[in-house]
Every structure is written in structure tokens, then in C-alpha cells.
Amino acid sequence: MLTTPTRTLVACLLAFLVSTSLVGCGVLTALRPTASVAPLRHFESDQKAQEAAMELLPKYYAALDAVTMDGGMRPDRVYPYVTPNYRSNLNLAFEKMRNDHLKTTGLTAITRNLLIDYAEKNAGEAFVVVRLCLDLSHTRVLGAADDDETPATRLDHTAYDVSLTTSDGDANRLYVASTRARRDLGPC
Structure with a gap:
């Protein structure tokens, strides 16, 4: 499972591949990674x-x-x-x-x-x-x-x-x- 910093890095790399004008993930709001939704768990534990x-x-x-x-x-x-x-x-x-x-x-x-x-x-x-x-x-x-x-x-x-x-x-x-x-x- 990817950690949060790794997820952010992967999101930035994907954004870079989509846009050649990328300066940083925080600059392009349209490409800003959204929080991943955890799969629904029926029971907490x-x-x-x-x-x-x-x-x-x-x-x-x-x-x-x-x-x-x-x-x-x-x-x-x-x-x-x-x-x-x-x-x-x-x-x-x-x-x-x-x-x-x-x-x-x-x-x-x-x-x-x-x-x-x-x-x-x-x-x-x-x-x-x-x-x-x-x-x-x-x-x-x-x-x-x-x-x-x-x-x-x-x-x-x-x-x-x-x-x-x-x-x-x-x-x-x-x-x-x-x-x-x-x-x-x-x-x-």
C-alpha cells in the first residue's frame, strides 16, 4: 500500500506527464490530487x-x-x-x-x-x-x-x-x- 508522501509523488508525476507547464502540484488546481477514498468497510475492525x-x-x-x-x-x-x-x-x-x-x-x-x-x-x-x-x-x-x-x-x-x-x-x-x-x- 502506498504511503501518503508516495501517493503525492505519484500524483505529481502523473500531473507532470499530463501538463508540460507544471511548476508544482500545488500550482495546478485542476490537477491537484484528491484524497483517495478508502474502500467501504462494513465493520471498523x-x-x-x-x-x-x-x-x-x-x-x-x-x-x-x-x-x-x-x-x-x-x-x-x-x-x-x-x-x-x-x-x-x-x-x-x-x-x-x-x-x-x-x-x-x-x-x-x-x-x-x-x-x-x-x-x-x-x-x-x-x-x-x-x-x-x-x-x-x-x-x-x-x-x-x-x-x-x-x-x-x-x-x-x-x-x-x-x-x-x-x-x-x-x-x-x-x-x-x-x-x-x-x-x-x-x-x-
């Missing part, structure tokens, strides 16, 4: 991006728990927190839950979070990845007869990478775009 993610994620998991407790019924409760593409994936999972007559009990708890990535993409879109440590020890999967069908291999404490992105409608609001379970527990 990585910490602010992480805070925005952590403002959204407890709401998302509360809505997700509510839908799964109802056996995948009324999935619209999770829609305010997810992208349209991820909504489609969730709807498939909720449909399978309904078809298999499954539901859950208990609440998912976020025990730790770690910012993995924050980047600005083309067209001013922000992208945030947070690693979550989830405590599932109080959740169970129940079958049609309310029998416990929680997989024996399910870990009570697990790590997920959650990708979030901004929306065109609200540049400072994040939406869950995907979640991916991690094989290793990392910081969890």
Missing part, C-alpha cells in the same frame, strides 16, 4: 466483525433449536438469520426431520468463539468466518415415540465453522451462509 457475528449467532441457534424441537415445523423462524441459499439447505434438513418424525429437546450453548476470517469481497460484501465451540450435552434427538435416538457417536462438545455474509439490503447485518462441523475440536 476484526473485533467489530466478530461482535456482529456473536450478536447474531445466539439468536440463530435459539431459532434453530425452536424449529428442531418442533420436529422441523415452522422453519420460517430461522429465516431472518440465514441467507436464501442456506435457507434451502435447512429446509431439506427440516423436511427430513418431519419425514423421519424426529425432534430435539434441550438447547445448544455456545461456549467459545474465535474469529477465523473477515474479508471484504467484490461489490462491498463482507464475509466473516467464526469458529464456535458448541455444547450439545443438554440436547437429545427423539423419535416418534419420544424414544432417545441421539446417535451414540455424537459428541457433546463440538466445533463448527460458521460462515456469515452481509446482504445487499443491510450492509451492516450478517446472515448465516453455511455451517461446517469440524473433525478436530481445536480450541474447544
Whole structure:
């Protein structure tokens, strides 16, 4: 990245190439370099991006728990927190839950979070990845007869990478775009 003195020097050199009567950058007001506009950043810092993610994620998991407790019924409760593409994936999972007559009990708890990535993409879109440590020890999967069908291999404490992105409608609001379970527990 160019420093301010270097930017000024480059601007003067460009002005010199355009005008043979250049005495100094300050003399030609028409060629005076304007302040460069920094690209729009959705969040002031990585910490602010992480805070925005952590403002959204407890709401998302509360809505997700509510839908799964109802056996995948009324999935619209999770829609305010997810992208349209991820909504489609969730709807498939909720449909399978309904078809298999499954539901859950208990609440998912976020025990730790770690910012993995924050980047600005083309067209001013922000992208945030947070690693979550989830405590599932109080959740169970129940079958049609309310029998416990929680997989024996399910870990009570697990790590997920959650990708979030901004929306065109609200540049400072994040939406869950995907979640991916991690094989290793990392910081969890």
C-alpha cells in the first residue's frame, strides 16, 4: 500500500506527464490530487466483525433449536438469520426431520468463539468466518415415540465453522451462509 508522501509523488508525476507547464502540484488546481477514498468497510475492525457475528449467532441457534424441537415445523423462524441459499439447505434438513418424525429437546450453548476470517469481497460484501465451540450435552434427538435416538457417536462438545455474509439490503447485518462441523475440536 502506498504511503501518503508516495501517493503525492505519484500524483505529481502523473500531473507532470499530463501538463508540460507544471511548476508544482500545488500550482495546478485542476490537477491537484484528491484524497483517495478508502474502500467501504462494513465493520471498523476484526473485533467489530466478530461482535456482529456473536450478536447474531445466539439468536440463530435459539431459532434453530425452536424449529428442531418442533420436529422441523415452522422453519420460517430461522429465516431472518440465514441467507436464501442456506435457507434451502435447512429446509431439506427440516423436511427430513418431519419425514423421519424426529425432534430435539434441550438447547445448544455456545461456549467459545474465535474469529477465523473477515474479508471484504467484490461489490462491498463482507464475509466473516467464526469458529464456535458448541455444547450439545443438554440436547437429545427423539423419535416418534419420544424414544432417545441421539446417535451414540455424537459428541457433546463440538466445533463448527460458521460462515456469515452481509446482504445487499443491510450492509451492516450478517446472515448465516453455511455451517461446517469440524473433525478436530481445536480450541474447544
